[in-house]
Amino acid sequence: MSAVTAPPIITGWGIVSALGTGAAEFTEAVLRGADGAVDASGMFNEPLPRNTACVLPDFDIRERLGRKGTSTYDRLTGLTVHACGLALEDAGLPARAPDTEEVGLVLGTNLGSARSTWEFDRKTYLQDRPYLVNPALFPNAAFNAAAGQTAIRYGLRGINTTLAAGPPAALAALRYARNALRGGHATAMIAGAAEEYSPQNAWLARHWHGDRQARLLGEAATLFALEPAPVGAARRGRAELLAVELVTGEADSEAVSATVEDCVRRALDLAQVAPEDVDLVVTCGGPANCSRTRAEEQALGRLLPQTDCRRHRVADTAGDCLAAAAGVQLATVLAWFCSPQLRPRRAVALVTSLGWDGAAGAAVFRRCPDDRSDHRL
Amino acid sequence: MTAVITGCELLTCFGNRQQTFAALLAGRCGAAPLRHLDGTRLGVTHGYQIADGNEELPLRPSRWLARCVTDVVRAARLDVSGRRISALVGTGLREIRGLERWGPGDLPPDPAGLHFAEAVRSALPGVAEVVTLANACAASGHALALACDLLAIGEADAVLVAGCDGLAASMLALMGRTAAAPAERVSPFDRDRKGVLLGEGAVALVLEPEEAVVAEGRTALGRVLGVGLSCDAHHMTAPDPVGITRAVRDAHRRAGITPGDVELVIAHGTGTALNDPNEATVLREVFTPHASPGPLVTAIKGAIGHTSGSAVLHSVAVALDIFRTGRVPPITGLHRPIDELRGLRPVVGGTVTAAMRRAQVHGFGFGGVNSVGVLEATS
Numbered sequence: 001m002s003a004v005t006a007p008p009i010i011t012g013w014g015i016v017s018a019l020g021t022g023a024a025e026f027t028e029a030v031l032r033g034a035d036g037a038v039d040a041s042g043m044f045n046e047p048l049p050r051n052t053a054c055v056l057p058d059f060d061i062r063e064r065l066g067r068k069g070t071s072t073y074d075r076l077t078g079l080t081v082h083a084c085g086l087a088l089e090d091a092g093l094p095a096r097a098p099d100t101e102e103v104g105l106v107l108g109t110n111l112g113s114a115r116s117t118w119e120f121d122r123k124t125y126l127q128d129r130p131y132l133v134n135p136a137l138f139p140n141a142a143f144n145a146a147a148g149q150t151a152i153r154y155g156l157r158g159i160n161t162t163l164a165a166g167p168p169a170a171l172a173a174l175r176y177a178r179n180a181l182r183g184g185h186a187t188a189m190i191a192g193a194a195e196e197y198s199p200q201n202a203w204l205a206r207h208w209h210g211d212r213q214a215r216l217l218g219e220a221a222t223l224f225a226l227e228p229a230p231v232g233a234a235r236r237g238r239a240e241l242l243a244v245e246l247v248t249g250e251a252d253s254e255a256v257s258a259t260v261e262d263c264v265r266r267a268l269d270l271a272q273v274a275p276e277d278v279d280l281v282v283t284c285g286g287p288a289n290c291s292r293t294r295a296e297e298q299a300l301g302r303l304l305p306q307t308d309c310r311r312h313r314v315a316d317t318a319g320d321c322l323a324a325a326a327g328v329q330l331a332t333v334l335a336w337f338c339s340p341q342l343r344p345r346r347a348v349a350l351v352t353s354l355g356w357d358g359a360a361g362a363a364v365f366r367r368c369p370d371d372r373s374d375h376r377l
Numbered sequence: 378m379t380a381v382i383t384g385c386e387l388l389t390c391f392g393n394r395q396q397t398f399a400a401l402l403a404g405r406c407g408a409a410p411l412r413h414l415d416g417t418r419l420g421v422t423h424g425y426q427i428a429d430g431n432e433e434l435p436l437r438p439s440r441w442l443a444r445c446v447t448d449v450v451r452a453a454r455l456d457v458s459g460r461r462i463s464a465l466v467g468t469g470l471r472e473i474r475g476l477e478r479w480g481p482g483d484l485p486p487d488p489a490g491l492h493f494a495e496a497v498r499s500a501l502p503g504v505a506e507v508v509t510l511a512n513a514c515a516a517s518g519h520a521l522a523l524a525c526d527l528l529a530i531g532e533a534d535a536v537l538v539a540g541c542d543g544l545a546a547s548m549l550a551l552m553g554r555t556a557a558a559p560a561e562r563v564s565p566f567d568r569d570r571k572g573v574l575l576g577e578g579a580v581a582l583v584l585e586p587e588e589a590v591v592a593e594g595r596t597a598l599g600r601v602l603g604v605g606l607s608c609d610a611h612h613m614t615a616p617d618p619v620g621i622t623r624a625v626r627d628a629h630r631r632a633g634i635t636p637g638d639v640e641l642v643i644a645h646g647t648g649t650a651l652n653d654p655n656e657a658t659v660l661r662e663v664f665t666p667h668a669s670p671g672p673l674v675t676a677i678k679g680a681i682g683h684t685s686g687s688a689v690l691h692s693v694a695v696a697l698d699i700f701r702t703g704r705v706p707p708i709t710g711l712h713r714p715i716d717e718l719r720g721l722r723p724v725v726g727g728t729v730t731a732a733m734r735r736a737q738v739h740g741f742g743f744g745g746v747n748s749v750g751v752l753e754a755t756s
Contacts, residue, residue, distance in 0.1 A: 099473070101623075102678065105608070109511070111491070117476060120547045142512035142548075148744020151610040159619065160608035160746050161519055164471060164492050164509040172508060176523070183526035185606055208488045246506045248498060251489045356488035357495055 006229035008178055009368065012091025014083040015331045017220035017348055018054035019318050024332070027082060027265075030335035035317050037216055046199040049206040052217035054319025055197040065153075073149060076113040076196040078219075080146040083221035087190055088154060091225035092235060095111075095154040104158030104186035105147055106176045108169025108193030110323035112143035115198035117351040121339055146194060153231050157250055158186035167284060167320075167359030168353035169193040170222060170247060170327035173245045177226045187231065192223035195324035206320060208356060215287055218319020222327030237368030238334050242271035243347075244363040250359035257295035260360035267350075271364035274327050275304050277294075278364075279342050280349040282329040285313025286320060300352065310342065326361060327355040337367045380525045380536075381590050381597035381755060384453025385585035385694050388426040389681040390576060393448075398698040401680050401706035402728050403634045407661045408562040408682065414546050420553020423561045424544055425682025432544075433731025435475055435486075439496035441579035442466065442541040446500035450539070453583040457503035458597070460534040463527055464507045465494045467516030467540040469685030469742070471509070474545050501537060503543035511686075516540060516646075518689035518740040522604035524584045534585070540687035541579035545617065548575065555614075563644030563683065564652070564710035565676040566653045566718055573647040576682020580690040598697045600753040602735075603631025609745030616655045616741055618662075624747035625663050628737065631714060634749035636664050638735055639672045639751070641705065643692040645739040646676030647683055656739065657717035665720045673731070679710030689740030689748055696736040700754035705729045 012368065013023050018036030021025035029036075036054035041056050061070050061078035073081065084105070088095045137141060142148075144162035151160050159180050165172045170193035177189035195201070198220035209215050226241065238333075249259030268275060272311040281300060281348055286293040312319075314328045321328050333349040346366055353361040387393065387627065390407035391400040400407065407425045414433035416422035426432065427441065436696035446464075449455070455462070467590045471493075489495055494507040512519045517540035520554075524536040552573065553559070559573035590597050605627030609620030642664075645656055677695055679686075684691050699705050705726045714723055738750040 013475060110477065111446070111473075112511070114476060117473060117547055118479070120550065140471075140741045142513055143473075144513050144742070144744045144746065145613070146609075148746070151608045151662065152612070155610045157610045159519075159606045160512075161609075162511045162742065162744075164468070164511040166488060168493065176508070179526050179532070182523070182530050185522070185526075204488075207485045207734065246508070248494050248507045250498075251495070260626055273416055291537050303717050328482065355492075355494070358489070358498075359492075359494055 001016040007242050008228055009237040010239045010241060011226040011227050011235040011237060012087055013223065013331060014086025014090060015220065016079050016083045017318055017328060018031065018056060019216055023090055026331055027335040027338050030332055032338050036218065036319060038226050040197065044199050048199055048202050052216065054196055056222055069153065073115045074116045076194055077146040077149045077189050079196060080107060080151050080194040083223045084150045084190055087223040093188055093225055101157045102187040103156045103192045104160060104180055105151055106161045106163065106173045107147040107162045108165055108173040108323055108357060109143060110166055110169065110195065112145060113196055114200040114204060118200050135329040139236035152262045157333050163349055166212050166355040166357065167324065168355050168359055169323045170330060171244055171353055171361035171363050172246055174241060174363060175246060178241060178244065181228050189226045190223050193324045194221035195219050195322045201322065216319045218321040220321045220324040220328050221322055222331050224330065227301050239337055239365040239367055242273065242364040242366055243267040246361045248358060249358045253291040253295040256354055256360065257299045257360060258294060258357060260296055260354060261299040261303060263352065263360040264352055264362040267364050268364040272349055273364055276306050277348055278304060278309055278350050279347040280310045280333065280336050282312045282314065282349065283327040284320060284329060284334045284353060285315040293294050293370055296352060296354055328349060333365055380528050380584045380589040380601045381595050382582050382599045382601065382697060383585050383590055383595065384449040384455065384599055385697055386429065386448035386452060387578065387580040387691060387694050388441050388445055389536040389578040389684065392516065394694060395516045397681065398695065401677060401695060402704055404707050404709050406562050406709050407679055414544065414549060419546060419549045420559060420662040421501045421549040422559045424546065424574055427577045430472065433549060436472055436490055438472060438541040438543045439493060440492060442493060443496040444540060445579045445581035446497055446537065446539060449581040449583055450501055455535060455583055455607045461505045462535045462537060462621055463533040464497045464501065464504045464537040465520040465523055466509045467520040467686045468505065468509060468511055468542055469513045469516055470542050470545045470548055474543060477546050498736060502741055504622055505737065512744030512746050513744060514683065514685050514688055515742035515746045516686040517602060518750060519606060521601065521689065522606055522748065525601055525604060528586050536584045537581060538584055539581040540690045542685035543577045543688055544575050562710055563648040563649045563679045565708050566657060566680050566715055566723060567711045568713040568715055570648040573649050573683050576684040578684040578687045578691065580687045580694060582690060597755045599700055600755050602751040602753050603628050604630060604637045604748060604750045611625065611745055613744055616652055617745060618655050618659050620745055621659045621747050623739060624749040625659065628751050632752060639737045641699065641733045641736040642672045642674045643736060643738045644676040644679055645694055646708065647743050648678065654715055654717040657715065661720055671722055673705055673722050673724055673729060675705055676708045679708055691735045691739060692738045693750060693752060696738055696752050699733050703730055703735065704734045706732060708731065
């Protein structure tokens with residue numbers, strides 16, 4: 001495999017989630033089997049469909065990120081900026097110009113901050129004096145606000161893109177980042193996805209999933225530093241991105257099952273990995289009675305007949321993080337790559353994801369041969 | 378590998394591609410009082426809207442997108458059988474109007490319709506993937522760049538690259554808060570400009586590798602020589618000449634051209650206090666030392682408004698029509714050029730007839746995202 005087509009390498013990552021903040025804390029929590037569910041009832045004045053969620057009730061933007069430049073951040077931006085700082089630090093990438101001229105950022109999202117958008121609109125219409133709405137808060141209602149603010153914070157002057165997708169958003173971002181590196185738009189890409197918890201998201205998800213009690217929601221920001229193989233190899237590689245694929249199809253569960261199967265097959269083919277060589281599969285998971293969860297499980301059952309493959313469903317402990325779901329799944333892969341319980345050396349992991357619109361995503365990762373990760377337990 | 382455009386259809390306040398170009402040549406302005414939304418409350422009274430009868434019909438941008446995709450698939454005779462076709466959709470406001478209208482007791486927007494995959498699939502069954510880029514007003518420029526990359530690395534045999542946007546109250550509210558006085562039309566690069574107004578619309582192009590198109594004896598509408606991208610990392614809303622200049626240089630490098638090779642610029646030209654002098658200054662610095670007399674400069678937002686996610690591809694479509702006809706439409710709304718335009722050649726007052734072979738298209742957005750494309754005529 002030539003240097004040009006050699007798979008890019010994840011050289012660092014940052015996560016802010018109910019299971020932990022930063023790679024080390026999250027890894028420890030995943031391998032311990034920690035549960036991220038907490039009481040979220042005190043977070044907002046508005047009623048919630050369910051009081052328990054996998055969230056960070058004490059996340060305080062100013063406390064984490066200081067006062068400078070953060071006064072107009074909404075929760076989504078705060079989580080994203082924090083995760084990006086952690087990813088840059090973990091990868092040993094610079095966080096200020098001029099060295100960041102070629103560092104790009106691609107962020108997957110669902111609705112940006114649904115709360116910011118919705119509140120801005122309500123205040124405009126419902127307040128007696130609409131001019132009281134602070135215009136400085138407006139950019140939060142733009143879908144690319146978090147990515148723009150993150151670029152400003154760290155001086156990331158390379159390509160800057162926000163992708164709109166559902167749960168596979170982080171895989172869409174990884175794919176975009178890989179192509180941006182190939183297209184010479186950046187020397188390093190920070191790629192991932194973020195989702196904030198809010199009453200708006202909680203009620204939307206309840207409508208969308210149609211289940212009232214069974215699904216735990218979560219929030220997270222997950223960002224991964226992706227670098228071309230020669231550069232990545234010189235750093236501490238965490239995982240090679242062997243393949244990342246997206247396929248679109250019809251949204252009914254029968255079609256979704258076929259779409260995700262097709263997508264995984266394509267990803268494994270491109271990764272040149274046989275199904276029996278997969279050591280770990282990380283899915284979002286969800287209630288067993290959910291037809292979409294069943295559709296994904298059936299596809300995986302057809303594809304991976306072996307029984308010794310380790311399975312991890314993130315929604316059980318990190319919650320269903322909506323647009324950040326696949327990002328939490330990838331973070332979970334990287335956590336498992338630090339565990340001696342997986343096949344030593346070149347373990348292979350598969351991440352699969354279903355969108356709400358019939359899209360499916362699949363990505364194949366291989367532990368870097370010389371993993372000197374200091375998070376290894 | 379060079380990407381060529383084999384199909385292009387659009388929708389604006391004036392109608393389809395043919396109707397829109399005719400309106401541009403005639404110098405018409407499509408601005409009108411808002412057809413829906415409470416303008417006095419929002420502080421914005423005018424817009425460039427599509428008159429399709431029911432402004433609160435759900436998923437209007439999706440419907441326009443599907444219509445453009447249907448038309449372009451037919452016009453380009455795009456065949457999905459045995460070919461991998463990716464679809465990239467650029468959008469600023471997406472289907473945000475549905476979220477805004479979600480009130481107590483209402484059903485929220487259907488998640489299956491949020492990201493335009495259904496709209497694209499309805500018009501192009503068999504499409505392999507649909508990627509939605511929510512990159513504000515530069516979205517379709519970023520989509521165009523990704524389309525070229527996907528073709529270059531063989532990830533797709535053809536790429537449908539598109540854009541769409543409708544009006545949204547939250548966006549209008551911002552414009553109402555930041556403008557000194559409500560504008561009734563967009564006046565790009567004019568001393569008396571009052572700010573930007575939104576335009577509704579959609580656009581869809583088909584990109585294919587030039588070799589394949591030539592081998593099959595088909596004709597192309599134009600060539601995409603390169604798309605340069607950058608991020609200011611400076612300010613969320615105020616443009617930064619440094620970031621814009623980097624995108625221009627990146628585009629020229631990718632296109633393998635020098636500034637002297639550019640014959641026409643279709644500027645971003647939003648008619649805001651900050652964009653226009655900044656953009657004109659960048660153009661002067663890039664072009665006047667090299668090219669005498671420098672490229673013609675036109676802009677389309679005075680005619681069709683700021684169509685946000687479609688804006689860059691709307692300008693690309695106009696460039697293709699300029700290549701085809703040799704007629705460059707004037708900057709609608711420009712009467713008294715700002716000082717920063719001095720030394721440049723804005724098209725003012727009427728259409729200029731001149732054969733154009735190479736055009737540069739600008740699109741800058743919220744969050745400091747910049748895209749600059751370089752196009753070339755194929756015949």
